[in-house]
Amino acid sequence: MDTTQRTIQDTKFSASNILFYLFVTALVAYGINYKRKRQRFEYLASKIPGPPCLPLVGNALSFIGNSEDVLGVIDNFMQQYTETARFWVGQELYITISNPEDLQIVLNNTKTLEKGPAYKFFINTVGTGLFSAPVEKWRRNRKVITPAFNMNLMSHFVPVFREKNAILMQRLKKHENTGKAVDVWEYISGAALDIICQTAMGYNVRAQEEEESEFAAALTKASELDCMRIYKVWLHPDFIFEIFSFFTGLKETYKTLHKLPKQLIAEKKAEFQRKMESGELDFNEDAKDSKKLKVFLDILLELKAAGAHFTDDDIRDEVITMMIGGSETSALTNCFTLLMLAMHPEIQEKVYDEVYSIFGDTDRPLEMEDLGKLTYLEQTLKESLRLFPVGPVFLRKVTEEIEVGKYTIPKDCNVIIPPLNVHHNPKYYSNPKVFNPDNFTPEAIASRHRYSFIAFSGGARGCIGSKYAMLSMKVTIATILRNFEVNTDMKMEDIKLKVDLLMRSVHGYPLKLTTRDRRPSHVRKAQPNPNPSPVAVY
Numbered sequence: 105m106d107t108t109q110r111t112i113q114d115t116k117f118s119a120s121n122i123l124f125y126l127f128v129t130a131l132v133a134y135g136i137n138y139k140r141k142r143q144r145f146e147y148l149a150s151k152i153p154g155p156p157c158l159p160l161v162g163n164a165l166s167f168i169g170n171s172e173d174v175l176g177v178i179d180n181f182m183q184q185y186t187e188t189a190r191f192w193v194g195q196e197l198y199i200t201i202s203n204p205e206d207l208q209i210v211l212n213n214t215k216t217l218e219k220g221p222a223y224k225f226f227i228n229t230v231g232t233g234l235f236s237a238p239v240e241k242w243r244r245n246r247k248v249i250t251p252a253f254n255m256n257l258m259s260h261f262v263p264v265f266r267e268k269n270a271i272l273m274q275r276l277k278k279h280e281n282t283g284k285a286v287d288v289w290e291y292i293s294g295a296a297l298d299i300i301c302q303t304a305m306g307y308n309v310r311a312q313e314e315e316e317s318e319f320a321a322a323l324t325k326a327s328e329l330d331c332m333r334i335y336k337v338w339l340h341p342d343f344i345f346e347i348f349s350f351f352t353g354l355k356e357t358y359k360t361l362h363k364l365p366k367q368l369i370a371e372k373k374a375e376f377q378r379k380m381e382s383g384e385l386d387f388n389e390d391a392k393d394s395k396k397l398k399v400f401l402d403i404l405l406e407l408k409a410a411g412a413h414f415t416d417d418d419i420r421d422e423v424i425t426m427m428i429g430g431s432e433t434s435a436l437t438n439c440f441t442l443l444m445l446a447m448h449p450e451i452q453e454k455v456y457d458e459v460y461s462i463f464g465d466t467d468r469p470l471e472m473e474d475l476g477k478l479t480y481l482e483q484t485l486k487e488s489l490r491l492f493p494v495g496p497v498f499l500r501k502v503t504e505e506i507e508v509g510k511y512t513i514p515k516d517c518n519v520i521i522p523p524l525n526v527h528h529n530p531k532y533y534s535n536p537k538v539f540n541p542d543n544f545t546p547e548a549i550a551s552r553h554r555y556s557f558i559a560f561s562g563g564a565r566g567c568i569g570s571k572y573a574m575l576s577m578k579v580t581i582a583t584i585l586r587n588f589e590v591n592t593d594m595k596m597e598d599i600k601l602k603v604d605l606l607m608r609s610v611h612g613y614p615l616k617l618t619t620r621d622r623r624p625s626h627v628r629k630a631q632p633n634p635n636p637s638p639v640a641v642y
Contacts, residue, residue: 148505148514149197154190155181162192167335174335174603175496175524182525188511194337196221197517202525204532204553206508210519211555211563215506217242219565220499220518225333226605228358229326231417233425234568242565245418248407250568252304252400258572259472261303265579266469268298271312272580273587276617285592285614288442292580292613293320293435299576300430304400305368305423322361323428327605329354365423368401369416376405400426426569432606433494434573438580439613441488443599444539445585446592446615451541453625455481456585463586465622475578483541485577489559491539493523496607498561523558524607532556537596591616 157163166177178200181189187203201210210216223236230236234246251257272295279286297311297319311317329352333339339348349355398406404422408414445452458480463470498521506513513519528536532552533543542548549557560567567573584590592615600610621628 145197145514145516148512149190149517152188152190152199152511153185155185157192160194161337162194162196164193164335164337166191167193174331175522175601175607178497178520178522179525182522188509190517193335194340197514198520199513199517200520200522200525201508202522202529203509204526204555207521207526207555207558207562208553209506209508210500210521211558211561211565213506215504216500216502216519217565218501218503220501220520222334222499222518226327226330229323229330229361229424229605230428231421231424233421233423235425235429237421241418244413245422246568248412248414249400249403249422252403253568253572255571257398258575261299261572261575262470262472262475262579264302265299265576266583268295268302268312269580269583271295271298273583275312276584276588280588280617280619283616285616287612288615289435289439289613290316290320292438292442293317293431295580296431296435296438296576297427300427300434301368303572304426304430305372306399306401307368307371309364309368318360319364319427320432322357323432324604326354326357326361329357331604362420362424365420365427369419369423372401373405376402376409380409428605429567430569430572430576434576434580436494436606436608437485437489437492437573438577440492440494440609441485441577441581442584442590442615443592443594443609443613444488444491445484445581446590447594447596448539449591451484451539452585452590454541455484455581456620457624459582459585460622460624470579470582475575478578478582480541481578481581482574483544485574485581486544486557486559487539487541490527490533490543490557491537492601492607492609493527493559494606494608495559495561496524496601496603497522498558521558521561526556526558529556539596585620586622587620588617589620591618 155163155166158165167174181191182200182202188199188201188206190197190199192198201207217239219236219238226236232238232241234242234249237245272291275291275294276288291312294312294314294317297317298309301307301309301311311319329349333345333348339345401419401423404414404419408416408419445455458478462474462477500519500521502513502515502517502519505515527533530536533556555562560570560573594611594614598611601607602610623631
């Protein structure tokens with residue numbers, strides 16, 4: 105009996121030993137393999153210039169501060185260590201690249217299509233729409249979403265642009281000729297949100313009836329705190345961020361942010377279901393004709409109903425992405441543009457003269473064909489985007505080693521693409537800190553590398569809505585200038601920038617509005633008119 109028990113115990117002991125040795129062997133093999141791969145990774149990283157770093161934390165301490173300091177830290181690295189530089193945040197390697205030729209390689213390489221890991225910190229805010237989706241999901245969804253951005257469809261949006269801008273003019277009127285500056289952000293962002301929800305969702309949210317957009321306020325708070333998580337490494341673990349979210353009220357902010365998109369989807373789904381049941385929808389009708397009457401959300405719901413691999417979560421994420429990408433980015437660019445025009449009255453006059461050359465002193469509504477004639481206004485908007493790219497940093501994950509310039513970029517590192525640094529480089533723009541729309545004449549554009557301007561990113565994952573944004577912004581700026589002259593006491597050196605999900609002015613966009621003398625500049629100079637007509641033009 106004792107012998108039998110001893111044999112069983114010996115067998116158990118032997119089995120335990122074998123399992124233990126197998127585990128240790130596997131662990132050692134994994135460690136050796138990891139070290140071998142890491143050795144290659146660290147060797148390639150060491151060949152790229154960058155600041156000295158500390159064990160474990162790398163260069164993370166350089167980013168301690170607030171959102172106003174982040175861009176400066178990255179800029180300092182690049183100024184000190186050339187157009188390609190590396191730094192570490194914990195064990196994550198980041199490589200900044202700003203040479204246009206190198207950017208063309210990175211932005212068009214299938215090995216760098218994946219977005220960087222920092223985007224996961226924004227998932228609670230924006231979900232995984234086209235902006236932040238993993239490559240597989242992005243490929244699938246972009247293919248089916250692209251038809252929503254054809255020019256034929258967008259031509260039907262101009263009446264909506266006009267209608268929402270007419271409301272904007274009425275709201276701005278109360279600040280006309282007061283001699284006091286008003287921060288136009290709340291007004292411009294409300295109009296932009298109205299426009300995107302009407303044109304992309306077919307829904308009138310009446311954002312301009314609110315003193316402050318609940319959606320915009322929630323987005324600002326959520327993206328600021330999400331961004332804080334990126335460069336404060338102690339907030340990276342989910343359980344710590346959960347505690348942080350509770351005490352900062354961030355969870356409630358997420359709920360507020362998602363309330364409007366959920367409402368839009370629910371109402372549109374109910375309408376869609378009603379049309380299906382009544383036979384009003386015909387999935388077999390000619391797509392080219394039917395899309396003239398359909399908006400972005402209609403197309404998503406039809407795709408799902410027709411059996412496309414498009415879930416309710418996909419629809420929600422794309423709607424949130426569209427609302428943010430279609431309203432906040434355009435609103436910020438409009439605000440920066442107006443601020444620049446107020447600081448540079450001679451450029452404002454040139455833009456107005458172009459507008460006058462099309463409309464004269466008539467009250468004729470703006471039409472789609474007018475937008476193509478506003479070439480100097482387009483140059484002005486692009487110059488504003490050059491100086492103040494609202495997406496100041498893009499991140500890509502390197503999934504396989506790639507050769508970029510004289511460096512081999514290692515697998516699993518993160519590439520930082522900084523439009524702000526590219527756009528402010530004197531190699532590509534003379535006097536890069538000066539606002540000069542002539543940087544975007546056809547001749548000037550032809551003289552530069554095409555990737556020296558990346559406000560809309562570039563390559564396969566470039567902004568899908570860039571043409572829509574330009575149309576919308578042209579209508580807003582042209583309408584404002586037909587009604588008001590804008591001035592400001594702010595100077596270029598007063599502008600301080602901060603970064604959350606997007607780039608913003610710390611001190612806002614303070615403008616003084618006066619009634620527009622609708623005569624061209626050369627006539628006004630020859631015959632001053634102290635009492636310009638207060639006629640509103642939409």
